[in-house]
Amino acid sequence: MLKAKTILVALTAVTTVAFGVGAAGDSIEMKKKEWQFDGPFGTFDRPAAQRGFQIFREVCSSCHSLKYFKFRNLSGLGYEDDMIKAFAAEYEVVDADPDEYGDEKIRKGEPKDAIPAPFANENAARASNGGAFPPDLSLITKARADGPNYLFSLMTGYVEAPVGTDVPEGMHYNKYFIGHNIAMASPLSDGIVTYEDGTPETLDQYAYDITNFLHYVAEPKLEERHALGLPVMMFLFFMIGVTYLVNRKIWKPVKEGKTLWHHGDD
């Protein structure tokens, strides 16, 4: 058994090295939040994510797109089909096919559509944002180290620039952004979005809610993954037990020193 233990220690060491180097990141200490989606049993905080969706529509969507997120994906946040249709119908989208005269066909949004991007292309986006490009946010919590905590920190990280620092024209000081000068003005502040369920309308709450929503957008299969993980792990641990016992039984005569090879002339 001692050998099995050495192997386990070695494997842990190897994986730690592997994980450690992957995590080599920035030195700014981020705010650490408790997220309901963390851990092996994590699930999305649906009410928070729904409020986050509201924030996205009312605030972020005027500058950012969300191209991998389709209205139909809202079902994963607990919305009913008719509500999803209603959300989609609030938007006008350009159909992929032209109309019968060959002109662009504008129609009401459907569940299969993404929220229409606010700008026609990157140049248009830059022109409206002082030269900066508001990135698509579909994968933002996976495209930054420790993404959810980073997003939360970024949203709440607009502070007074330390004395002596020079914030260029059109830039804003953010404690957590690389280089600190970000072209996006603080999009959130107390009271900016009106909640209907009585949740406090504070910056911290907004940041928490938008992070929950955007993490759902980035990793929509998280709950399915966690749900499948449990039975798979249970099966594998069960099989470890079974094969361990079978192996021990089979090896008994070997351990007892019996001769078990009975062929050939040697």
Next chain:
Amino acid sequence: MAHGPTFEPKNSVLKWTEERLPIFGLIHGSLGPGYPAPRNLNYWWNFGSLAGLCLVIQIITGIILAMHYTPHIDMAFDSVERITRDVNYGWLMRYMHTNGASMFFIAVYIHIFRGMYYGSYKAPREMLWMLGLVIMLLMMATAFMGYVLPWGQMSFWGATVITNFFSAFNDLYAGSGNGDGLGDMVVSLLLGGFSVDNPTLNRFYSLHYLLPFVITGVVILHIWALHIPGSNNPLGIDMKGKQDKIPFHPYYTAKDGFGVFVFLAIFAMVIFYAPDSMGHPDNYIPADPMVTPAHIVPEWYFLPFYTILKSFTIDFIITAKFWGVIAMFASIILLFFLPWLDSSKVRSAQFRPVFRFFFWVLLVDLVVLTWIGAKSADEIIFMDIQAVTIGQVATFWYFFHFFFLLPVLSRVEKTLPLPESIASAVIKDKA
């Protein structure tokens, strides 16, 4: 030597088949009761079959991913996202394949170190060892090209940085200086153009699909070569009589079976609970040739070699860059000569205390090389020492170990007395 009883089927259908194609006999004699194995193999001997399992997993998940993947620079990133979002169990296939590559390297690296520790590379297993190294080189090529396929920022910039090193071959033949040197030709052959672009993606995809089957072929040769001398063992001495041997089946099939489930459990934990932990966040940003990431790093399993590549900073006869490329290839190629660099007749480190000490030093050295590989050259590690300096010391030690220490050591060291036989060493007296 490694021959057991022949397979004589009783069932008439089996018999009919066997007379025309002796496939059951082949299985019987290579993985079944007909293959004699030493009775004392420890758990480090599980990693060969685990590597084989990884290869199968990579091929199966890879073929399924290929059904949905689009190898075009405008669609590759989208198609991968679509796989994880809209294809049934696509997320599972993708996470198995990306993390499976890491698990494959973990298994193979442990497998190689097992061979180094117990002297499995020594006669009569040199061919086996060299075929293993061919597998490792092919795996590296496959993984490098596979990483480019999702067309994220790290895919693009990793490929750009690494292939750019090959322009160092201009040192051999510079041409007119207008892009017709040897290095330029090598680079444009790799990339299908002057920079990483759609032709690069297409040829990498084509080769990424092909190479695993080449690997499969070499694995068959590898196992064939294994079955000539049979397995080495922790004592490093040959099997001499019946009492040293046990049939592969059921003993090692059972033991490998247990190992498989332990390995799969660790693999599953990564897939289900930390699927992005071994990747780089920048690869979730679509490739953009106009924006260079702050910090370009290859996958963890290339880091030791990346450090060696970057450790040469002074031009000397040829450019520093060319030294780096030569050293990186040399660091792997030299392993082909290991059976001759180490001339000791004693195989197992158990009986070579000094060799054993330096084996562990080498392992630490590789951990250092890996760790430094993820840092930028000028990062201060402690006091005033930069990452590049530590990398240079570790690179020096790596070559020093193989080119100086090992040849000298294997000639002068005092080895411990070897046991009479496997059985006499491992069977405790029951009297």
